[in-house]
Amino acid sequence: MANSKNVLTATDANLETEVMKNTEVTLIDFWAEWCGPCKALGPTIDSLADQYAGRVKVYKLNVDENPDAALRFKIRGIPTVIMLKNGQVIDQLVGNQSKDSFVAAIDRHL
Numbered sequence: 001m002a003n004s005k006n007v008l009t010a011t012d013a014n015l016e017t018e019v020m021k022n023t024e025v026t027l028i029d030f031w032a033e034w035c036g037p038c039k040a041l042g043p044t045i046d047s048l049a050d051q052y053a054g055r056v057k058v059y060k061l062n063v064d065e066n067p068d069a070a071l072r073f074k075i076r077g078i079p080t081v082i083m084l085k086n087g088q089v090i091d092q093l094v095g096n097q098s099k100d101s102f103v104a105a106i107d108r109h110l
Helices: 015-019 036-051 067-072 099-109
Strands: 007-009 026-031 057-062 080-085 088-094
Touching (some): 015 057
Parallel strands (some): 026 057
């Protein structure tokens, strides 16, 4: 669960209409409630959403509740963070990585 008002929720239902239509850099954090590393990554995702508010859209997507989206992006392990721009995948980070890793990846695409 997100603790930042800047983290949005992606679902199978809104993926095409809301998430894929973004023209700016968009992050999707694929996670599950039972995943320890996903929970550990949560505060980093919240922090990134706040740091890049207005420049990057940040979503969390629960893979157990939204299996179609996980299949679409071929998610094999979680946590996985996919970065999109104009509906195209531009980067992917797998695992609970440092905030610096995410900042470097985001800054490359801004």
